[in-house]
Amino acid sequence: MSAEVPISRLWPAPSAGLDDAELTALYGRADRPHLRVNFVTSVDGAVSLDGYSAGLSGEPDKRVFGLLRMLCDGLLVAAGTLRHEGYRAVRLDAPRRAWRREHGLAEYPTLVVVSGSLDLDPAQAAFADAPVRPVVLTHAAAEAPPRLAEVAELVRCGADRVDLAAGLASCAGAAFGQVLCEGGRTLFGAFTGRRLGQRGLPPRRSLLRGGGPRGGSPRGPPAGGELSLRHVLAAGGALLLRYARDAAAPAPAPPTASS
Numbered sequence: 641m642s643a644e645v646p647i648s649r650l651w652p653a654p655s656a657g658l659d660d661a662e663l664t665a666l667y668g669r670a671d672r673p674h675l676r677v678n679f680v681t682s683v684d685g686a687v688s689l690d691g692y693s694a695g696l697s698g699e700p701d702k703r704v705f706g707l708l709r710m711l712c713d714g715l716l717v718a719a720g721t722l723r724h725e726g727y728r729a730v731r732l733d734a735p736r737r738a739w740r741r742e743h744g745l746a747e748y749p750t751l752v753v754v755s756g757s758l759d760l761d762p763a764q765a766a767f768a769d770a771p772v773r774p775v776v777l778t779h780a781a782a783e784a785p786p787r788l789a790e791v792a793e794l795v796r797c798g799a800d801r802v803d804l805a806a807g808l809a810s811c812a813g814a815a816f817g818q819v820l821c822e823g824g825r826t827l828f829g830a831f832t833g834r835r836l837g838q839r840g841l842p843p844r845r846s847l848l849r850g851g852g853p854r855g856g857s858p859r860g861p862p863a864g865g866e867l868s869l870r871h872v873l874a875a876g877g878a879l880l881l882r883y884a885r886d887a888a889a890p891a892p893a894p895p896t897a898s899s
């Protein structure tokens with residue numbers, strides 16, 4: 641097994657060689673329902689290599705990725721990424737399950753999939769082998785394939801499109817208010833554009849443009865608003881950035897059609 645790459649905090653309060661307990665404390669859980677988005681990009685903004693995110697990710701990033709899964713109640717992923725990346729069942733190792741039990745959490749987070757088409761395979765391991773029955777956020781007009789309802793809870797939010805705000809509210813109502821979103825681009829863009837995301841990792845300017853990474857160039861003022869930088873971690877050549885939205889900040893003016 642290869643040695644762990646040390647993760648150090650560069651800002652604020654430099655500190656070398658953070659262990660899992662220190663990293664867990666740095667990311668933490670909120671005291672209210674909230675959405676965290678975890679994303680990896682190359683320095684020049686690519687979100688995949690050869691079509692997959694794995695090539696961008698290193699050991700330190702995977703370590704934080706696992707800790708963020710440990711910290712959440714609901715693990716949200718868009719159907720595109722679930723299908724494309726072949727998501728498997730969400731499992732945690734024994735120390736992380738023990739940490740959750742000690743903190744009064746369910747042993748595993750619940751997988752929450754966003755799909756408008758319900759073009760989902762009930763035999764995919766993410767559903768078939770799930771330790772906790774996954775939830776699928778969809779809309780009232782979507783037709784479920786046979787057997788999907790046997791392996792997942794279908795929650796219909798919206799008449800003919802998925803109402804993400806209602807979906808998040810239903811997550812909070814189902815006692816998984818601390819939601820970690822793992823992508824992909826389209827879902828990330830929908831959240832950042834609508835200011836639903838509360839915390840995120842990767843932007844290199846503290847501005848959320850909206851539309852997702854490389855998600856085009858929507859006209860009008862940025863829809864996502866400003867974020868504040870909470871920490872800068874370094875591991876090898878990688879930076880791990882945590883941004884958060886100031887909950888007290890006013891929402892930006894809606895985009896105008898003419899700019």
Ligand SMILES: NC(=O)c1ccc[n+]([C@@H]2O[C@H](COP(=O)([O-])OP(=O)(O)OC[C@H]3O[C@@H](n4cnc5c(N)ncnc54)[C@H](OP(=O)(O)O)[C@@H]3O)[C@@H](O)[C@H]2O)c1
Nearest residue numbers: 679680687718719720721755756757802823824825826827
């Ligand atoms: N760099 C990273 O950290 C990272 C993380 C994750 C993924 N990725 C990469 O991102 C790519 C996938 O991104 P993508 O943009 O193609 O797809 P995506 O966001 O993963 O999935 C899009 C699909 O999710 C559902 N969906 C998303 N937003 C929705 C909304 N607001 N309402 C209703 N349904 C919604 C729809 O599913 P239906 O078609 O079922 O209606 C839609 O077709 C892959 O290359 C993946 O490897 C990168």
